[in-house]
Amino acid sequence: MELEDTLLMMPGPVPVAPRVLRAMSKPMINHRGSEFAAMYDDCREIMADVFKTKNDIFVISGSGSAGMEAAVGCTLGSQDTAVTLENGKFGERFKSIASRYGKVNPVKAEWGHSFDLDEVERKLEEGAKILTLVHNETSAGILNPAKEIGKLTKKHDALFIMDGITSIGGDDVRIDEWGVDIAVTGSQKCIAAPPGLAMVSVSERAFEVMKGMDRMPYYLDLKAYKKSADKESTQTPYTPAVSLFFALQESLHIVKEEGMDARIKRHTTEGAAVRAAMSALGIEMFPQLKGETRYSNTVSAMKAPEGVSGDDIKKDMKKRGIIIAGGQDQLSGKIFRIGNMGNVMPKDIMLTLQQLEVVLMKRGVISELGTGLEAASEVLDTLL
Structure with a gap:
């Protein structure tokens, strides 16, 4: 590649x-x-x-x-x-x-x-x-x-x-x-x-x-x-x-040129789209929230599905030309992370999720394709 x-x-x-x-x-x-x-x-x-x-x-x-x-x-x-x-x-x-x-x-x-x-x-x-x-x-x-x-x-x-x-x-x-x-x-x-x-x-x-x-x-x-x-x-x-x-x-x-309000909205919407896809796929978010704490809008951290290492997901995605992150230190292998910072566009989110679904299906985590993509698309459509 x-x-x-x-x-x-x-x-x-x-x-x-x-x-x-x-x-x-x-x-x-x-x-x-x-x-x-x-x-x-x-x-x-x-x-x-x-x-x-x-x-x-x-x-x-x-x-x-x-x-x-x-x-x-x-x-x-x-x-x-x-x-x-x-x-x-x-x-x-x-x-x-x-x-x-x-x-x-x-x-x-x-x-x-x-x-x-x-x-x-x-x-x-x-x-x-x-x-x-x-x-x-x-x-x-x-x-x-x-x-x-x-x-x-x-x-x-x-x-x-x-x-x-x-x-x-x-x-x-x-x-x-x-x-x-x-x-x-x-x-x-x-x-x-x-x-x-x-x-x-x-x-x-x-x-x-x-x-x-x-x-x-x-x-x-x-x-x-x-x-x-x-x-x-x-x-x-x-x-x-x-x-x-x-x-x-x-x-x-x-x-x-983009404008800070539009840039904030894009990052926030893309983060929400990733979370919507994870929910639809049955993948649990890693953070445990209470009070005023929130999920990050620029990087999403998910628990690795049972029986699958986060590092394996990371390696499988790399073979497909997409670099995501695994867990650091004590979280190594336990989570995987998807960033959406900077100039990442909705099409990049959709491509990443499409390839992630293929990886998860080949790993036996999900049985059909498209569920996460559909959920993410509904969120991202608000940017159009």
């Missing part, structure tokens, strides 16, 4: 539009010159609408994890405490990052299970400088209640740091309304650019906290990013990945 014919239906990286790939082939420019400054300003202006924020936004040449570490490393001192919320792989990553800079007081839930908000508040009452949350936990296909957690964080005067890496640009994310002090996203997810850039929004309140820090990261110093961005000719403090900035700008233009 040629790589050009492979359909990426995983939770990132995602398919990149040909015009974005072409943008990466532009000649190099002076990253301290006016042309780069204009490009960076353009990106930041569009991202303000994507993030729904009036806060400063910066772009770091590094993956989303670099943005996560910048957020924590610039605000958490060695004697400070972070309340870290964990119900999946990336919540655990936030805890690991925080533990290198200060103390951690984790709120743990089983992967794919909802947090106990009363426990969150109790941990905040014990004292915390920051709280970290993964909004959309792709390892388990669960969308955590950022709005409600933001209220608790504000009530207890802690900084709210949110990983929006797989929700910003594809789901309804309201940075200012939810009181998010530092929000992070990555280029290779809902923005649909190649991997390698982290976009970070930072509130004035967060910058005030940074003034009192006795030690900051070097490359990931957000104050340095602000200082460079505030220059007459907008810059990054260190050499940027110029080709990736070309790609980011083109990807953001695609986002702007």
Whole structure:
């Protein structure tokens, strides 16, 4: 199977539009010159609408994890405490990052299970400088209640740091309304650019906290990013990945052309279509929801059918030219995941589900074809 014919239906990286790939082939420019400054300003202006924020936004040449570490490393001192919320792989990553800079007081839930908000508040009452949350936990296909957690964080005067890496640009994310002090996203997810850039929004309140820090990261110093961005000719403090900035700008233009409301509706509808298909096929969703927690709208996580490994489903789909994801760590083999981030279109959803039905039929899970497709089609038709 040629790589050009492979359909990426995983939770990132995602398919990149040909015009974005072409943008990466532009000649190099002076990253301290006016042309780069204009490009960076353009990106930041569009991202303000994507993030729904009036806060400063910066772009770091590094993956989303670099943005996560910048957020924590610039605000958490060695004697400070972070309340870290964990119900999946990336919540655990936030805890690991925080533990290198200060103390951690984790709120743990089983992967794919909802947090106990009363426990969150109790941990905040014990004292915390920051709280970290993964909004959309792709390892388990669960969308955590950022709005409600933001209220608790504000009530207890802690900084709210949110990983929006797989929700910003594809789901309804309201940075200012939810009181998010530092929000992070990555280029290779809902923005649909190649991997390698982290976009970070930072509130004035967060910058005030940074003034009192006795030690900051070097490359990931957000104050340095602000200082460079505030220059007459907008810059990054260190050499940027110029080709990736070309790609980011083109990807953001695609986002702007579609419009954020339409983009959110498309992602939400496609996620609902996958869930409708799973219900029709008798495949159980993995997340266990309660309260304000929801299924992810950008990646669906399903329990592997009895007698079939999620990894087998993943391998069978790959043979058919479609890349989906399996489970990570303790969920290996127990679940399979289908992403619908970025520029994934309804036809891609239908093709993926059609091939999945064939795989499930050959594995003896279902006895006839078309049931899931029909259910998904009814949902996707609302986009026409």
